[in-house]
Amino acid sequence: MTRDRMITCLWFDGTAREAAEFYAATFPDSHLGHVLASPADNPSMKAGGELLVEFTLLGQPFVGLNGGPNFTFNEAVSLMVLTETQEETDRYWAAITGNGGQESACGWCKDRFGLSWQITPRALLAAIKDPDAAAARRAMEAMMTMGKIDIAAIEAARAGR
Numbered sequence: 001m002t003r004d005r006m007i008t009c010l011w012f013d014g015t016a017r018e019a020a021e022f023y024a025a026t027f028p029d030s031h032l033g034h035v036l037a038s039p040a041d042n043p044s045m046k047a048g049g050e051l052l053v054e055f056t057l058l059g060q061p062f063v064g065l066n067g068g069p070n071f072t073f074n075e076a077v078s079l080m081v082l083t084e085t086q087e088e089t090d091r092y093w094a095a096i097t098g099n100g101g102q103e104s105a106c107g108w109c110k111d112r113f114g115l116s117w118q119i120t121p122r123a124l125l126a127a128i129k130d131p132d133a134a135a136a137r138r139a140m141e142a143m144m145t146m147g148k149i150d151i152a153a154i155e156a157a158r159a160g161r
Helices: 016-026 086-097 122-128 133-143 151-159
Strands: 008-012 031-037 050-057 060-066 078-083 108-110 116-121
Touching: 008 016, 016 031, 016 050, 016 060, 016 086, 078 086, 078 122, 086 108, 086 116, 086 151, 116 122, 122 133, 122 151, 133 151
Parallel strands: 008 060, 078 116
Antiparallel strands: 031 050, 050 060, 108 116
16 A cells, blocks of 8 residues: 555544455455554554554545544545446445444435445436536435435436426
8 A cells, every 4th residue: 555645544443344344345346455463552452453454445545443432433524435326326325324324314324333425326416516507406405305315306306307
């Protein structure tokens, strides 16, 4: 990972490997990388404990830090995954919200580790960027009523149906 100039570090309370394995099993172009044992005792663990877990998620490098309970995820930071189809949207939504995750509004959800995600169809972004202001407004208003995004409903709202 030394060739990368910027890597997102996510703070976990001892579940970095479990999270990385889950993400790698859920998304394409994702895999678990090197796991670094702590070379010394630190406030979060004894020497030899899993300190850092490198992983790739949708081709992007990440590091999971097992930093302990001091910090937790919140909605101020989320990972946005762009989807092409309803099937892909549904699959990712089910994976993230299943096994202890939770649904939210407007395409947002949380995984069981507390990390916020936006499962966002490209069709939604195209609709709310429509140069026809009325079409964009209708699409945005439709989105505001949804948890998981329904592409057909967004397209219908955009078209005024």
